[in-house]
Amino acid sequence: MSRGLKIVHTADLHLGVGLSNISLGNEEIERKRILDFINQLKKIRDFAVKEKCDFFIIAGDVFHHRRPSGFVLDEFSKIIGSMLKEDIVVLVVAGNHDQPVSKDVRPYIKALHDIGPKNFFYIDKPTVKSIKGFRSGKTVCFICLPYLHPTLFDPKSYEDAIKNIFTKLHGKVESEYDYLVVVGHFLTRGAKLSKGAKMIIPVDDIPISERSISSDDVSYVALGHVHKAQEVAKRIIYSGSVERINFGEEEDEKFFVFIEESGGDLEYTFEKLKCRPMLTIPSLRIGVKGKSINLTKAENPTGALLDVLERVKILEGAIVRLICTLRSDQTIDVERLDEFFSSKNVLHWFLRNEPVDVDRPIIDPVIGKKLEEIFEEYVRRMFEKKVSQDILDVVLKEGARILRKSMEEV
Numbered sequence: 497m498s499r500g501l502k503i504v505h506t507a508d509l510h511l512g513v514g515l516s517n518i519s520l521g522n523e524e525i526e527r528k529r530i531l532d533f534i535n536q537l538k539k540i541r542d543f544a545v546k547e548k549c550d551f552f553i554i555a556g557d558v559f560h561h562r563r564p565s566g567f568v569l570d571e572f573s574k575i576i577g578s579m580l581k582e583d584i585v586v587l588v589v590a591g592n593h594d595q596p597v598s599k600d601v602r603p604y605i606k607a608l609h610d611i612g613p614k615n616f617f618y619i620d621k622p623t624v625k626s627i628k629g630f631r632s633g634k635t636v637c638f639i640c641l642p643y644l645h646p647t648l649f650d651p652k653s654y655e656d657a658i659k660n661i662f663t664k665l666h667g668k669v670e671s672e673y674d675y676l677v678v679v680g681h682f683l684t685r686g687a688k689l690s691k692g693a694k695m696i697i698p699v700d701d702i703p704i705s706e707r708s709i710s711s712d713d714v715s716y717v718a719l720g721h722v723h724k725a726q727e728v729a730k731r732i733i734y735s736g737s738v739e740r741i742n743f744g745e746e747e748d749e750k751f752f753v754f755i756e757e758s759g760g761d762l763e764y765t766f767e768k769l770k771c772r773p774m775l776t777i778p779s780l781r782i783g784v785k786g787k788s789i790n791l792t793k794a795e796n797p798t799g800a801l802l803d804v805l806e807r808v809k810i811l812e813g814a815i816v817r818l819i820c821t822l823r824s825d826q827t828i829d830v831e832r833l834d835e836f837f838s839s840k841n842v843l844h845w846f847l848r849n850e851p852v853d854v855d856r857p858i859i860d861p862v863i864g865k866k867l868e869e870i871f872e873e874y875v876r877r878m879f880e881k882k883v884s885q886d887i888l889d890v891v892l893k894e895g896a897r898i899l900r901k902s903m904e905e906v
């Protein structure tokens with residue numbers, strides 16, 4: 497009896513990150529956190545081995561940093577090696593984090609590819625590749641679309657450029673295959689972002705239509721880049737990241753996707769990954785309203801804060817972010833909070849002191865002007881008569897957007 501084709505699709509492993517944009521400030525905690533991500537990959541690997549999958553697809557962003565540590569590189573290599581031994585084909589299509597910033601630099605992961613294992617592929621250029629699965633004997637033709645940086649294109653025609661690349665690759669597809677699968681790393685227009693994902697997607701990303709990278713004969717589109725798992729459209733899927741990468745993903749559940757051949761077609765299910773809880777206090781999710789815990793009127797701010805915390809359900813192993821508002825003459829007894837949180841077995845907690853009105857424009861205290869105004873003045877002074885009005889407008893608009901974004905970033 498012939499076996500059906502089986503594929504696992506994951507993406508956005510971001511191995512090596514503790515929390516993106518946030519320093520945990522403690523090596524042991526960082527290490528535990530890095531292991532969280534590695535352990536998620538192990539779980540997915542175990543699933544693929546148990547199910548005797550043909551293909552293990554990673555749709556970009558393997559390592560968080562362009563120079564992963566030896567530990568992270570070795571752990572990844574061991575996990576991949578154990579799948580290769582089981583005759584699983586591992587296909588990695590490069591995400592933005594996998595690509596070097598300069599042409600002269602090579603990504604570490606390419607070294608694994610260059611050893612030349614028969615069933616490991618790292619693809620960093622748009623490529624068509626037909627591969628026969630060892631288990632099912634079914635041939636999958638992969639159209640691989642690594643992340644293509646928008647700055648390499650005219651922003652107005654970015655989407656057309658991607659669409660042309662897809663069409664060109666599609667034209668190269670030979671007829672000898674059982675299923676046609678696209679693997680890509682892009683922001684698509686239909687994608688929903690995690691609640692705080694503004695800070696995860698590169699600021700210069702240009703969303704493209706999911707239709708631009710698919711066609712009717714494609715059985716499945718395996719996407720990476722957006723960290724929230726979702727079906728953008730039928731057969732067009734983001735597996736999402738494997739762990740919550742920062743507080744922007746606090747409310748996300750995490751998954752990988754299991755794809756199985758059924759009646760001449762590919763069906764897919766989201767497989768849930770248990771991951772470490774993250775908790776911002778206050779948040780409506782836990783019934784504590786407001787943007788911050790206002791302690792400015794408390795005589796004993798530590799006591800008042802602990803009163804709030806006593807009412808909250810804090811999950812074991814959580815990473816907790818406290819947002820409080822304190823007067824400059826008030827202090828919090830860190831030792832008492834440490835005691836409280838270690839009694840709850842949290843992995844890590846930290847406190848952020850927010851000004852009372854977090855929405856107010858950011859004023860430079862010396863010049864007394866809004867940062868956006870200062871930026872505009874500077875750009876006008878430097879470039880007003882040197883570049884066209886069109887370019888000036890784009891610079892001002894984009895600059896203001898990046899400024900606002902950087903202010904939001906936590």
Ligand SMILES: [Mn+2]
Nearest residue numbers: 557591592721
């Ligand atoms: Mn990405």
